[in-house]
Amino acid sequence: MAKRTVQTSESRARAPQVRFEGSILGEPPRDCDACPRLYDFIAGHRETQPDWYNAPVRSFGDPAGALLIVGLAPGLRGANRTGRPFTGDFAGDLLYATLDSFGFSSGQYDGRPDDGLALINCMITNAVRCVPPQNKPTPAEIRTCQPFLTNVMRQMPNLRAILVLGRVAHDTMLRTLGLRLAQYPFSHGGLHGVTCEGRSLTIFDSYHCSRYNTNTGVLTEKMFADVFRAIRKAL
Numbered sequence: 001m002a003k004r005t006v007q008t009s010e011s012r013a014r015a016p017q018v019r020f021e022g023s024i025l026g027e028p029p030r031d032c033d034a035c036p037r038l039y040d041f042i043a044g045h046r047e048t049q050p051d052w053y054n055a056p057v058r059s060f061g062d063p064a065g066a067l068l069i070v071g072l073a074p075g076l077r078g079a080n081r082t083g084r085p086f087t088g089d090f091a092g093d094l095l096y097a098t099l100d101s102f103g104f105s106s107g108q109y110d111g112r113p114d115d116g117l118a119l120i121n122c123m124i125t126n127a128v129r130c131v132p133p134q135n136k137p138t139p140a141e142i143r144t145c146q147p148f149l150t151n152v153m154r155q156m157p158n159l160r161a162i163l164v165l166g167r168v169a170h171d172t173m174l175r176t177l178g179l180r181l182a183q184y185p186f187s188h189g190g191l192h193g194v195t196c197e198g199r200s201l202t203i204f205d206s207y208h209c210s211r212y213n214t215n216t217g218v219l220t221e222k223m224f225a226d227v228f229r230a231i232r233k234a235l
């Protein structure tokens with residue numbers, strides 16, 4: 001298994017803030033190693049799956065858009081394999097089909113980053129950009145990657161609505177906005193009006209569109225569509 005370059009604790013702690021050079025629009029560089037566990041996990045997959053993307057997954061969509069969709073982290077055989085958020089696994093099938101239904105995309109989604117799909121008036125990103133083992137990032141990894149989420153939001157001058165997929169994305173967004181978690185509890189279908197850096201934003205909560213949640217009935221296609229109906233109404 002390939003090993004990461006050893007860094008001092010000081011340089012590691014600074015990494016997300018200072019390593020924008022060489023990345024696109026403040027997105028993480030391909031070799032970001034600010035989270036050693038995630039770096040090593042990806043390095044292992046570079047060896048066993050050399051045809052996969054295996055790197056921090058950059059945001060996808062329209063920076064001029066009004067809607068930002070925030071997931072948890074890349075799926076191992078989804079975004080980590082293909083290199084585009086929510087692309088190539090079940091969660092993407094449901095998300096992109098719903099985006100199409102509500103006019104947030106053009107072109108045909110085909111589970112490949114070169115399928116020609118374009119997003120309209122929205123961006124998709126993840127709270128954590130590197131795939132975590134068992135799809136579970138640690139609190140420290142979420143904190144370390146947070147500057148990249150902040151950066152995406154700052155690059156969206158027309159941002160008005162944020163859809164958070166799941167409780168972890170919800171909590172991460174509140175922390176990113178400097179808001180108290182107790183004041184804005186997560187609930188599917190819930191929405192929260194907030195102000196941040198002079199902007200009025202509405203946070204929309206949804207259960208994550210994972211296969212597990214849909215297989216267990218936690219989230220149905222109708223429940224997911226209802227959230228997008230509320231977003232469409234607000235925009």
Ligand code: SF4
Pocket residue numbers: 016028032033034035036038039056128129130141144145148
């Ligand atoms: S999760 Fe984010 S901060 Fe951590 S290594 Fe990946 S890109 Fe860097």
